[in-house]
Structure formats: structure tokens, C-alpha cells
Amino acid sequence: MIDAIIFAITIVLPNLFLMGLGFFMKKRGEVSQTFIDQASYFVFNYCLPALLFFSVVDSEVDYAKQITLIAAGILITFILFIGAELYAKRFVSDPADQGVFVQGIFRSNMAIIGLATVANAYGEKGLSIGAVYMGIVTILFNILAVITLSRVSKSAEDTWTSRTLMVVKKLFTNPLILALLAAFAYKALPLPPITGVIHTTGDLLAAVALPLALICAGASIDLKSMFRLSGLSMQASIGRIVIAPIVAIVVGLSFGLTGVHMGVLFLMVASPTAAASYVMAKAMGGNDVLAANILAFTTVVGLFSMAIGAALLRVFGLM
Structure with missing residues (x-):
């Protein structure tokens, strides 16, 4: 039991x-909102793609064996x-609340908290498996988010065709x-391994991704929003x-998952609400205040529920 608790703390505490640290720096005025926005853009567009690309290219994981995990997700x-x-x-x-609630x-x-926790738990192997899982499920997330948030639109130009194109x-x-x-x-093509300057540059970008993303996430936490929970956001x-x-x-x-696959599934699903949920809710006319409250509360409290679940699964030898 002690080993399971130590394992859970080890994978969650670094996050x-x-x-x-990000929250502390923001409170001290050491980082501005402009920095947070620019750093988040940099992570999303350059660092995380490098991390995902090289974690897949360098791995020896048999992706055909991930079908059960992806189906479960x-x-x-x-x-x-x-x-x-x-x-x-x-x-x-209220239709403006419904889609935000569902999302x-x-x-x-998955892209920040999920991947970071998986990396803490299982290293490069877990990161490779998590990257594949995230790639497939992210597509589904985007489709379902547009479906559930589109109910608030009153625009005549907003049709199912326009939503599909979006x-x-x-x-x-x-x-x-x-x-x-x-x-x-x-990986599918008969290409030589990536080495030298290109790989070193990719590794440096990848190394920045998760730490900087977590610092930005912490700096974005609004305690007033977090504790201003309505019944709906709770x-x-x-x-x-x-x-x-x-x-x-x-x-x-029920899918018979154990070990790394069960761990990846649990940590990816148990992660807090995605930061993109707030951005998409605001863009599509949903209740962005409700989205911010859900995001803030789950970002902090969700890490503790992840630790508890991971400890229990470890006790029973399931992850």
C-alpha cells in the first residue's frame, strides 16, 4: 500500500x-498574461508537436497492439x-450552458496533464503509447465538442455543412x-532514422514542452473563478x-487492460477538463464563465483524484 501511495505521489507531484511555480510567478508579477499567451502558443504549435513526433518515431511500440486501448478510449x-x-x-x-456542461x-x-503524468509514470514507452491514444481521441473530442456547442448558435449561416467544414x-x-x-x-515508409542536428533540435523542443505547458497552466489558474462554483459547474x-x-x-x-495500457487509459481519461474547452466555448457562443469555473476547479482538484485512482489501481496490480 505504501508503495502504491508513493507511486501516485511521484507521478502527480511534479505536475x-x-x-x-506558474501560479506563484503570476502572483509576484514575474510573468504577464502576454507571456502566458505567447508561451502557450509556442508550446502548442512547436514544442508539443516535436514531442509527439519524436516519441512516435523513436519508439519500438507495436501500434497494432494499441487497438484495444484506443477502442476503450x-x-x-x-x-x-x-x-x-x-x-x-x-x-x-439554458442552451448556452448545456454544451459547456457536456464538454x-x-x-x-490529454495533451498537457495527461501526457505529463503518463511520462512521469512510464517514461518514453508510456509517452509513445499515450501519444497515439491522444492523436485518435483528440479527433473525436473536436467533433463532439462542435456538435454539443453548436446548439447555441442563432446565425443563419451556421448550418451542419458549415459546422462540418469547421x-x-x-x-x-x-x-x-x-x-x-x-x-x-x-515510420511506415522505408526512411533512415532521424539523427544529428535535426534530432537534437527536436529533443530540445520536446524537453521544453511539458514543463512550460504546466507552468502556463498554473499561471492561468484563477482562484476566484475556482471557488465561485455554481451548482452547475460543481x-x-x-x-x-x-x-x-x-x-x-x-x-x-471490461476490455482486459492491465499494466501500462490500463495506466495510460486511466491517466488520460482522469485528467482535468481540457484548456481548449474554454477557448471553444467562447468562440462558439457558450457560457465562457461556466467553462472557466469548470476548468479552474478540475485543473487543481483533478490531480488529487488522479493520484487516488492511480494508488488504488497500483494496490490491485492493475497499472
């Missing part, structure tokens, strides 16, 4: 420390999405998805930090 996403949609239709009256439950922060545009301009597609193509937060991890464990066990 908390880096986020705490897709099923979990649909269970959370459909469950949240049914709940929202019955208990959430806050099914869409997890989803396609988002997918094929997403640097993370493009990096993964490029990595899969490189319900969505419970769905993300309690219901989602439980669904992940149940589905993972």
Missing part, C-alpha cells in the same frame, strides 16, 4: 509543483458524452494531429473528476 468518450447530453437535456435549461465532462486535458479545418490545422500523422507516415466538475475516472476503470477492466 503540481510546476503548476504551483473511444467507448469511454461516447459514454461520457451521451450521459452528459442526457443529463443536460433534463437538468440544464466539461467528456473532454480531458471540424475538418480544425482537425487538419491542428499541429498535434499533423505531427502524429507525419510520425506515422515516417456538477460538471464531479462528472470530470469522479465519474470519468470510474468509467475509465470499469471500461478498462
Whole structure:
């Protein structure tokens, strides 16, 4: 039991420390909002793509064996999405709140919190598996997010055709998805290994990705928003930090997952609400205040639920 607790603390505590550093620096005025925005852009467009590309290209993971893991992740996403949609239709009256509520439950922060925790737990092997999982499920996240948020639009120009085009545009301009597609193509072709200056540069960019992303996430935390929870934001937060991890464990066990695969599934699903949920809610006319409250609360509290779940799974030898 002690070993399991130490394992859980080890994989979560570095993330908390880096986020705490970002929060501390923002409070002291050592970083500005401009820096946070620019650094986040740099991480998303350059550092994370480099991390994902080289983690896939350098790995010896048999990606055909990840089909069960990816299928479990897709099923979990649909269970959370459909469950949240049914709940929202019955208990959430304002259309501007419904999509934000649903997105806050099914869409997890895989690219930053999820990948960082997986890397802490399993190193390069886990990172490679997590990158593949993230690439596939991110596509589904974007499609479902547009579907659930589109209900608030009153524009005559906003049709299912325009929404479909928006989803396609988002997918094929997403640097993370493009990096993964490029990595899969490189591995599939009879090309020589990437070495020398190119690989060294990629490694340096990749090394920056997760630490800087976590510092920016911490600097973006708004404690006033976090503790200004309405009944609706608390319900969505419970769905993300309690219901989602439980669904992940149940589905993972039903698919027979253990070890690294169960660990990757749990940590990816149990991650806090994705930062992109706030951006997309604001862009599509949803309740951005509600989105910010859910994001802030789950970002902090969700890490503790991840630690508890990881400790329990470790006790039973499942991850």
C-alpha cells in the first residue's frame, strides 16, 4: 500500500509543483498574461508537436497492439458524452450552458496533464503509447465538442455543412494531429532514422514542452473563478473528476487492460477538463464563465483524484 501511495505521489507531484511555480510567478508579477499567451502558443504549435513526433518515431511500440486501448478510449468518450447530453437535456435549461456542461465532462486535458503524468509514470514507452491514444481521441473530442456547442448558435449561416467544414479545418490545422500523422507516415515508409542536428533540435523542443505547458497552466489558474462554483459547474466538475475516472476503470477492466495500457487509459481519461474547452466555448457562443469555473476547479482538484485512482489501481496490480 505504501508503495502504491508513493507511486501516485511521484507521478502527480511534479505536475503540481510546476503548476504551483506558474501560479506563484503570476502572483509576484514575474510573468504577464502576454507571456502566458505567447508561451502557450509556442508550446502548442512547436514544442508539443516535436514531442509527439519524436516519441512516435523513436519508439519500438507495436501500434497494432494499441487497438484495444484506443477502442476503450473511444467507448469511454461516447459514454461520457451521451450521459452528459442526457443529463443536460433534463437538468440544464439554458442552451448556452448545456454544451459547456457536456464538454466539461467528456473532454480531458490529454495533451498537457495527461501526457505529463503518463511520462512521469512510464517514461518514453508510456509517452509513445499515450501519444497515439491522444492523436485518435483528440479527433473525436473536436467533433463532439462542435456538435454539443453548436446548439447555441442563432446565425443563419451556421448550418451542419458549415459546422462540418469547421471540424475538418480544425482537425487538419491542428499541429498535434499533423505531427502524429507525419510520425506515422515516417515510420511506415522505408526512411533512415532521424539523427544529428535535426534530432537534437527536436529533443530540445520536446524537453521544453511539458514543463512550460504546466507552468502556463498554473499561471492561468484563477482562484476566484475556482471557488465561485455554481451548482452547475460543481456538477460538471464531479462528472470530470469522479465519474470519468470510474468509467475509465470499469471500461478498462471490461476490455482486459492491465499494466501500462490500463495506466495510460486511466491517466488520460482522469485528467482535468481540457484548456481548449474554454477557448471553444467562447468562440462558439457558450457560457465562457461556466467553462472557466469548470476548468479552474478540475485543473487543481483533478490531480488529487488522479493520484487516488492511480494508488488504488497500483494496490490491485492493475497499472
